[in-house]
Amino acid sequence: MRVAIYARAGRGTLLGPNRGSVLDAQINRAQAFAAANGHQVVATYADIGGGHTRNPQFDKLLDDAMTKTFEAVVVTDLSRIARSHIHMGHELDALARRHVKLIDIEGNDLIFERQEFQKQIAAAMRREHGKKVAMGKATAKMKRAQSSGKGEPDIDRKR
Numbered sequence: 594m595r596v597a598i599y600a601r602a603g604r605g606t607l608l609g610p611n612r613g614s615v616l617d618a619q620i621n622r623a624q625a626f627a628a629a630n631g632h633q634v635v636a637t638y639a640d641i642g643g644g645h646t647r648n649p650q651f652d653k654l655l656d657d658a659m660t661k662t663f664e665a666v667v668v669t670d671l672s673r674i675a676r677s678h679i680h681m682g683h684e685l686d687a688l689a690r691r692h693v694k695l696i697d698i699e700g701n702d703l704i705f706e707r708q709e710f711q712k713q714i715a716a717a718m719r720r721e722h723g724k725k726v727a728m729g730k731a732t733a734k735m736k737r738a739q740s741s742g743k744g745e746p747d748i749d750r751k752r
Contacts, residue, residue: 596696597636597663598623599654601673616641623667626698635663651684658691665694 600619616639627634636657640648651674654666666688668674674695675681688695 594632594665595635595663596627596632596665596667597638597654597657598627598634598667599651599673600637600639600669601642601648601651602640603642619669619673622669623698626696627667632665632667634667655687655691658688658693663693665696667696667698669698671695671697 598620600616600623602615602619620637620639624634626632636654638650638654640650642648657663658666671681674684685695
């Protein structure tokens with residue numbers, strides 16, 4: 594199977610004397626895994642990120658996935674894809690939409706049959722986020738009505 598490797602390290606891990614070795618170690622482990630399992634590595638992507646910054650190499654990976662250059666992405670751990678559950682759901686959904694499989698070598702967990710499950714989890718995460726946004730809008734509307742002296746609006750009524 595043609596695979597891409599994705600590695601990501603936080604800025605803080607790259608400040609010491611072993612600068613870059615964290616990414617190199619992830620890439621080397623993923624390459625060894627791919628070779629041991631008969632996969633052909635056709636691309637390697639690596640980001641240095643932290644916090645809520647975008648990961649440009651992961652974005653390039655998603656763009657390249659549209660061309661069917663590879664069938665799966667190998668990572669040393671799922672946390673390399675994203676740190677928060679919301680971002681993880683978004684990124685897993687983006688891979689699933691491109692019909693790209695994810696291989697997590699940390700647990701030797703092939704996530705092929707779980708693609709449908711991942712899509713459902715991502716959809717559930719988006720729904721929960723949507724509920725929070727709607728609740729925030731309803732709360733703001735109620736506060737505006739109360740501050741203008743109009744009392745409490747009927748926020749459950751559909752317009």
